[in-house]
Every structure is written in structure tokens, then in C-alpha cells.
Amino acid sequence: MKKNVLIIGAGGVAQVVAHKCAQHNDVLGNIHIASRTVEKCQQLVDSVREKGSLKVAGELQAHALDALDVEATKALIDKTQSQLVINVGSSFVNMSVLQACIESGAAYLDTAIHEEPEKICETPPWYANYEWKRRELCEANNITAILGIGFDPGVVNAYAAVAVNEYFDSVSDIDIIDINAGSHGKYFATNFDPEINFREFTGEVWSWQSSSWVSNRMFEVKRTDDLPVVGEHTSYMTGHDELHSLSQNLNVPNIRFWMGFGEHYINVFTVLNNLGLLSEQPVTTAEGQEVIPLKVVKAVLPDPSSLAPNYQGKTCIGDLVKGKKDGKDKEVFIYNVADHAEAYSEVGSQGISYTAGVPVVAAAILIANGEWDVQKMVNVEELPPKPFINLLNTMGLPSRIRDEEGDRALSF
Structure with missing residues (x-):
């Protein structure tokens, strides 16, 4: 079972991720939050403690990090002994964080596709321009990398x-x-x-x-x-x-x-x-x-x-x-x-951040318990959807289906 989570980013989605990781720290272990501005990370730590979100006693710490610096990210992964890295920082840091995970052996999760600051709407399919180029490297190193695991995408x-x-x-x-x-x-x-x-x-x-x-x-x-x-x-x-x-x-x-x-x-x-x-x-x-x-x-x-x-x-x-x-x-x-x-x-947090943040924590839990620990790079549709949907039903994002039989809860 994979333990200890490093959350990269300190915005609205990171706030949701921090609280949800804390609510499931019996499975996910110690929690570390890192971004350029350590004060923002500390605000998230304080929010989690104020709401009493930690399910069991465990570490919850803030760190300063330039996530574009691969070596610094690797060092923080090693220092915190994190086996799960949840990247909810800017899309501009995706490839740097992914490379740090490949080199350190940690599982990688993000919620959006990589972007370069000077480029917009590149030739589709966009994943082929960046992330998918490291598929073979992930598989060769047994790295689980789940791309786009927010709500949409995810x-x-x-x-x-x-x-x-x-x-x-x-x-x-x-x-x-x-x-x-x-x-x-x-x-x-x-x-x-x-x-x-x-x-x-x-x-x-x-x-x-x-x-x-x-x-x-x-x-x-x-x-x-x-x-x-x-x-x-x-x-x-x-x-x-x-x-x-x-x-x-x-x-x-x-x-x-x-x-x-x-x-x-x-x-x-x-x-x-x-x-x-x-x-x-x-x-x-x-x-x-x-x-x-x-x-x-x-x-x-x-x-x-x-x-x-x-x-x-x-x-x-x-x-x-x-x-x-x-x-x-x-x-x-x-x-x-x-x-x-x-x-x-x-x-x-507001609902948009909530819908983006809860799924990535559900995915981290599925990696931690082995169900989604596929040891290669995948997009969400390549994974078994049923355990994911069932878990979201218990974490605040219940799914429903409307068809010729009516409108009802979706579970498996």
C-alpha cells in the first residue's frame, strides 16, 4: 500500500484536496503541501486543523517549492517519503513534476493537461504533445501516472x-x-x-x-x-x-x-x-x-x-x-x-473547486489500496470506472443516471 501524500499547489482545488486527504489519512498517511508561497500552504494546514478534518493523528506540514525545479521536487518527495504526488498547481509545472515522480518512484496525479506559457490550443491531441511522450518511461520505471483526474477531465x-x-x-x-x-x-x-x-x-x-x-x-x-x-x-x-x-x-x-x-x-x-x-x-x-x-x-x-x-x-x-x-x-x-x-x-471552498478536488483524492486512495496502481501512464477512461464512481458516492460527489427508466442514483 502506498502511503504519504505530497500536494503541489495551494489554490482553491488544493484546499479541497488537503481536506479530503486529511479525512482519509488513515489510508493516505502523512500529508505535505508545497507551493512557491509557503504562507498559502500554511493557511491550508490551518484550515484543515480548524475544521478537524484529520481522521487520525498524523503529519500535516507546509513547504516552499518551485515545482519547475525537478531536483528540488525530487528532494522534497524524498524528504517527506511521499509515494503519492497530487499535482494541483499550475498546468505549466506538469512535466517538471511528472519527471520528478519518474525519477523518485512516486505515483503522479494531475487534474489538467500540460501547457506552455507561450502556446495556446496546440495541434490535437494535446496529450501527445507532452505527457504521452513519457508513457514508455513511466512503464519502464513502474510509475503510476493518472492524467486529468479532476471532474472534467476525470x-x-x-x-x-x-x-x-x-x-x-x-x-x-x-x-x-x-x-x-x-x-x-x-x-x-x-x-x-x-x-x-x-x-x-x-x-x-x-x-x-x-x-x-x-x-x-x-x-x-x-x-x-x-x-x-x-x-x-x-x-x-x-x-x-x-x-x-x-x-x-x-x-x-x-x-x-x-x-x-x-x-x-x-x-x-x-x-x-x-x-x-x-x-x-x-x-x-x-x-x-x-x-x-x-x-x-x-x-x-x-x-x-x-x-x-x-x-x-x-x-x-x-x-x-x-x-x-x-x-x-x-x-x-x-x-x-x-x-x-x-x-x-x-x-x-466553492463547488467548482470541490468537484475538481475530490476525484483526485479518490484516485489517490485507489492507487494506495492497489486497485488503480497500474504502474504505467493512463487516462481515466483506461481504468476500471466502477470502483471510482462507487468511492465518489461516499466522498461527496454522488453520481446519477437519467434514461428511459427514469432518474436514479448510479452505483455498482
Whole structure:
């Protein structure tokens, strides 16, 4: 059994991860949190202790770390005797942390695809540009590396796998729909790192259609769905991490990702983008100072973690899957509904962070107990989905399914 966890990152998702690891430290062992700013890590440690989240007595410590420094990350893994590394830092550090895990022997988990600061929306499939290049190295060193194990990507990949394997003879379409029906009360804010958030929407929108990559612009294609609990919402087709692995690992010709946006968000985003303020490329001011517009916008927007206390409402995220069963057309919607206020009450974070943070801890538990300790690099749809979904049902993210038989809890 693998023990001891090193959490890299100290944002809103890391807060959830820290609390959930503490709630399961009888399985996961000692907990260490590291980021560039040790004070932020200590705030997470204090939050866990204040809420009494530790299930059993154990270490809970904060550390300063530049996660781009492979040698420093290796040294911290060795110092803390961590066998599980949960990377919920910036996507820019993925490859450095992964390399440190390969060289130190620790299991690696992340929640988003790697990015390079100066590049946006690279040639798909994006995983092939970075992570997948180290598949052979992971397998040669018996390293378990689970990529994209948040909610989307992550849980939605497991939903896709269970739909394909359990409910259909053939699948024609998977539409992943992400709706946040909550309100944070701010004029404008993003629910996670603004820099990463905006980068998803300023380049090409890639989708998998008729078994090939199709490019659109953001907000060009939309749909409206009547969803459980949150009701009728409009969402827009956008590119997203999970499309880049699902398209390669599942034999499904059409896989798309849809995210809900209000008119106010679209208007503000459009103005910022048209002014060039969402550019990742440096510009020089009249005073001769070089700045990156996107980083300036990030600096003036609210910290996503600051939204949690006043966040109200719910999220609905799931997979609408269509295909054939016994020669007949079939459709299922497998989904989760999360509540912002409930997330804040439990772990001090808003619902978006909660849905991203809980799954990676569930995956760490499955690695620790051997069920997902595959000793190679995988995306979530390549793993057995049933133990994962069942575990999430007990950890605050219950799954449901809606089909011709009605709407009911999903468990195995």
C-alpha cells in the first residue's frame, strides 16, 4: 500500500484536496503541501486543523517549492517519503513534476493537461504533445501516472467509459455538458485560475466529429438543454482536455464539450479579448516595461478562492451519451449535481473547486489500496470506472443516471 501524500499547489482545488486527504489519512498517511508561497500552504494546514478534518493523528506540514525545479521536487518527495504526488498547481509545472515522480518512484496525479506559457490550443491531441511522450518511461520505471483526474477531465471520462461498456452496444455521440448555475456576487470573476481559464477560450475550439478534429471559434456553436436540478441552460461548444484522450481511447465518432456561460460573462470576455488583454504574448508599455496582458488581467480579478464564502447555487456536470442497444436508439445522461454552499461548509471552498478536488483524492486512495496502481501512464477512461464512481458516492460527489427508466442514483 502506498502511503504519504505530497500536494503541489495551494489554490482553491488544493484546499479541497488537503481536506479530503486529511479525512482519509488513515489510508493516505502523512500529508505535505508545497507551493512557491509557503504562507498559502500554511493557511491550508490551518484550515484543515480548524475544521478537524484529520481522521487520525498524523503529519500535516507546509513547504516552499518551485515545482519547475525537478531536483528540488525530487528532494522534497524524498524528504517527506511521499509515494503519492497530487499535482494541483499550475498546468505549466506538469512535466517538471511528472519527471520528478519518474525519477523518485512516486505515483503522479494531475487534474489538467500540460501547457506552455507561450502556446495556446496546440495541434490535437494535446496529450501527445507532452505527457504521452513519457508513457514508455513511466512503464519502464513502474510509475503510476493518472492524467486529468479532476471532474472534467476525470469523472466525465469515467462516465464515458461506463456508458460505452455497460449501457450500449455502440455509441455515436458523447456530449459532455458543464453547467454552473451558481452565483458568486462579483461583477466578474473566474472559478479557477484566470490565466488557465481564459487560455481555454482565446484560441481554436477543437472537437471530435466524424472521427476527425474540427475547429471552431469560441461562442460560435451553442445548445440548450433541460438538465436535472438546474433546469434549462444554454452552453457553448469549446475545446477541453478530455476530448484529446477520449477521442483516441474510445471508438466513438463524435465527442464534444459544452460549457455554460451567461451573457454578462460573454460580453466582458469579448471586450477583454478584442482589446488584446487576454493575450499571452508580452507587450511593452510607453514607459518601457514589458508585461503580459493576460497576467495583468489575472492580477486585478478576484482570487477564485475568495469567491467561496458567498457562493450560492449548484453545478450540473455530466455526459449525454447516444447510441444503439439491442438494435434500438438509446440515450443516457450520467451526471453529478454539487452545491456551492455545502462545499464551503465542509471544506471552505466553492463547488467548482470541490468537484475538481475530490476525484483526485479518490484516485489517490485507489492507487494506495492497489486497485488503480497500474504502474504505467493512463487516462481515466483506461481504468476500471466502477470502483471510482462507487468511492465518489461516499466522498461527496454522488453520481446519477437519467434514461428511459427514469432518474436514479448510479452505483455498482
